[in-house]
């Protein structure tokens with residue numbers, strides 16, 4: 001998320017030194033991370049969103065077969081992703097598969113945090129990761145051949161591995177996600193990395209949909225903005241550079257079943273959740289098979305060793321927790 005991985009374009013001070021590894025858990029990482037976003041002082045009353053549709057919920061086996069089916073991508077869509085570093089695709093999941101996912105994610109969040117993410121305004125950004133190894137239903141969504149195939153096709157690579165799953169619940173009233181790109185979140189020595197961000201309900205504008213600056217190379221114009229470990233200076237700095245340069249931002253609602261895919265150099269953000277419903281998403285990150293872990297991961301890479309046990313800096317990024325998700329017949 002920083003313009004240069006080691007902030008080496010500026011004199012490093014305690015406020016900008018990110019060289020030490022992250023020493024807390026993933027939830028602490030997100031609590032820290034959203035504290036870096038600039039927010040309006042006035043929060044206002046919460047808006048009640050449309051009720052969720054009443055649709056038939058598929059069985060586990062039906063979800064597995066649905067998500068094993070390929071998704072047809074046009075050349076225009078692949079070219080759009082290459083140019084802009086993101087794409088939003090409709091009907092990646094059926095309405096029933098999305099609502100089944102939501103019910104499962106709410107159960108998992110309730111168990112972990114002892115709160116109903118849909119009751120009350122808790123203003124917190126909750127996160128759970130590495131759920132798939134112990135949850136067969138989540139495995140169907142995370143290791144889904146469909147998401148793997150779309151990711152490989154968008155990156156134009158023959159095979160992709162899973163980096164990690166991430167359940168993200170932006171509770172009612174929770175503020176903005178700061179401007180960032182994911183390059184530093186993932187300590188991978190490649191730019192062939194994509195995150196499939198799959199909402200678990202429709203996301204109207206007032207719920208704070210993930211929003212993307214484009215084209216892809218706008219990351220270059222914020223190179224000079226130095227990341228700061230505390231305060232909102234980096235978020236504000238990126239925002240000011242984008243406004244000054246009239247950078248285009250796609251901030252549009254997500255319909256049920258729509259999934260966005262963003263490249264690790266794409267700058268993105270999300271507004272406050274002004275609704276009374278948690279904005280829940282499953283974000284799975286995939287990377288090109290054969291990529292290595294970079295030599296010096298930073299604190300912004302968070303708890304990465306949990307996602308790649310026993311893989312060391314400089315190693316090829318392969319562990320039993322990083323299976324190939326596409327092509328499906330490659331079990332290595």
Ligand SMILES: O=C(O)CCC(=O)C(=O)O
Pocket residue numbers: 168170177182195197210268269270281283
């Ligand atoms: O859900 C959000 O607001 C942020 C998610 C994000 O930045 C990501 O998945 O890369």
